[in-house]
Amino acid sequence: MRAIVSVIGKDKPGIIAAVSGALYEHGINIEDISQTIMQEYFTMIMLVDISRCPLELAELSRILEEKGRQWGVSVRIQHEDIFNAMHKI
Amino acid sequence: MLTSKEIIETINMIDNQHLDIRAITLGISLFACIRGNAAETERCVYDTVCRRAEKLVPTAAMLSAEYGIPIVNKRVSVSPISLIGAPNSNxxxxxxxxxxxxxACGIDFIGGYTALVHKAMTSYEEEFLNTIPEALSGTEKVCSSVNVASVRAGINMDAVALMGKVIKKSAELTAEKGGIACAKLVVFANAVEDNPFMAGAFNGIGEGDCVVNVGVSGPGVVKKALESCPGADLTEVAEVIKKTAFKITRAGELVAREAAKRLGAQFGIVDLSLAPTPVLGDSVAHILEEIGLESVGACGTTAALALLNDAVKKGGTMASSRVGGLSGAFIPMSEDIGMIEAAAKGALKLEKLEAMTAVCSVGLDMIAIPGDTSCEVISAIIADEAAIGVVNNKTTAVRVIPVPGKGVGEFVEFGGLLGRAPIIAVNPYSPAKFISRGGRIPAPIHSNKN
Known part of the structure; x- marks a missing residue:
């Protein structure tokens, strides 16, 4: 199962390392990654494979959101189907 | 492959533009609960709803977390109770x-305290209609709807006359709360059997045992999309709305399918309605103003709303083959901050609202009128709306609240999603003789299609 991780917040050193470290901890593989600065905000999008993650997606979402709060950025993980549904015919 | 732009667009819609799944409504058939013994029927109704709906709230929470999209209301609709309770009138x-x-299930509302009397009332249905005020004032979450007209049958004016009295009595029994029982009571023409929205949801007699119907929303998303093209002509405006409606509907369909699978229910329909809330940035009125009206209610409102409603339907129909319910733009006065403002400053009047109902989904919705409005006037308001529905082949509805003790210009507060509304003026001339005639307004010629 694949999901999209999005990280949005003020740019500062170490965000990518922190996020990818947390994903690694939960057995999540990053398949694609892109980042950009939009209106002074750091925006990183990752396509990840969560099939080896032992946690439910809802639980994972709660953990990443909490970590994001500690790092001062917004981190969310969403099932990729919501994006595919809205943007693909 | 998804682009970053698409992903950010979805996140922005949810975070900043109030995109949400407005309602997951689980339709439950109660026909197996019809018993000769009143206590047994009650027990079966309670057990059936609890058994079917016990996982609704946790499932919705799980889906909301997985897809990252809020699911605002979790509801149940049941078979018309006028039929389920008929053997013992309980x-x-x-x-x-x-x-x-x-x-017990933690849901917001349960709909289906319903009767379908568009052609005639049986004696037990008449008895049922007279219980509505007590049922609504004596419960918290029960919603009621009554279908008084259809294209095929015409308008049952005896039922229309009775409903004026039922609405008035419902208001009086909940006078200390602004007549809130009336906010849970809808009078329909051409009621649909798979509507997920309250207060008019019921599980129609043509529906299955257990079915998931989902209502999406997103007035804020449509408004934001229109803000990005201020100089566009109206053909382009329609195009922008269509594309936005497509995306919103797709999100709803995904959630509906998944919810149905997890709840062991059928996937019924996605209702494409643009349903506002009293929150800023979630208003249908503000979309119309973005299209180019100084205030909703101005001349041009009906045309702009027709454009909006049609574009929403076209985008939504492309997005899902299971479109149903009411599907259009809602204009509930007390639940839309732009409508509240327009009515308070006198820009939006009852007559304009009635015209608007001819081109959008549903009808005169959540409109507060003076507490001393007579039963006959309320019945006549219902008759007018029913005529619009029957002649134009569409669903119309009336959910008006004659607020006890209050007059034009005053406000009534219902709180939460039901919002607040200014009390607006009703034409003072009497339709009493017209209403007292009773009988049935015959079905229009276009009903005879066979």
């Missing part, structure tokens, strides 16, 4: 059982 007992079941 309608109030069933209403209370429904209310207890709704509280």
């Amino acid at each position: 309608y109030i007992g069933i209403a209370k059982a429904l209310d207890r079941a709704a509280a």
Whole structure:
């Protein structure tokens, strides 16, 4: 199962390392990654494979959101189907 | 492959533009609960609702977390209680059982305290209609709807006359709360069987045992999309709305399918309605103003709303093959901050609202009128709306609240999603003789299609 991780917040050193470290901890593989600065905000999008993650997606979402709060950025993980549904015919 | 732009667009819609799944409504058939014994019927109704709906709230929470999209309301609709309770006329007992079941499952509302009397009322249905005020004032979460007209049958004016009295009595019994029972009571023409929105949801007699119907929303998303093209002509405006409606509907369909799978229910329909809330940035009126009106209610409002409604339907129909319910733009006065402002400053009047209902989904919705409005006037408002529905082949509805003790210009507060509304003026001339005639307004010629 694949999901999209999005990280949005003020740019500062170490965000990518922190996020990818947390994903690694939960057995999540990053398949694609892109980042950009939009209106002074750091925006990183990752396509990840969560099939080896032992946690439910809802639980994972709660953990990443909490970590994001500690790092001062917004981190969310969403099932990729919501994006595919809205943007693909 | 998804682009970053698409992903950010979705996140922005949810975070900043109030995109949400407005309602997941689980339709539950109660026909297996029809018993000769009143207590047995009540027990069966309670058990059936609890068994079917016990996982609704946790499932919605799980889906919301997985897809990252809020699911605002979790609701249940049941088979028309006028039929389920008929053998022993224990309608109030069933209403209370429904209310207890709704509280046990943690859902917001339970709809289906319903009668379908568009052609005629049986004696037990008439008895049922007279229990509505007590049922609504004696419960918290039960919602009621009555279908008084259809294209095929015409308008049952005896039922229309009775409903004026029922609405008035419902308001009086909840006078200390602004007549809130009326906010849970809808009078329909051409009611649909798979509507997920309250207060008019019921599980129609043509529906299955257990079905998931989902209502999406997103007035804020449409408004934001229009803000990005201020100089566009109206053909382009329609195009932008269509594309936005497509995306919103797709999100709804995904959630509906998944919810149905997890709840062991059928996937019924996605209702494409643009449903506002009293929150800023979630208003249908503000979309119309973005299209180019100084205030909703101005000349041009009906045309702009027709454009909006049509574009929403076209985008949504492309997005899902299971479109149903009411599907269009809602214009509930007390639940839309732009409508509230327009009515308060006198820009939006009852007559304009009535015209608007001819081109959008549903009808005169959540409109507060003076508490001293007579039963006959309320019945006549219902008759006018029913005529619009029957002649134009569409669903129309009336959910008006004659607020006890209040007059034009004053406000009534319902709180939460039901919002607040200014009390607006009703034409003072009497339709009493017209209403007292009773009988049935015959079906229009276009009903005879066979």
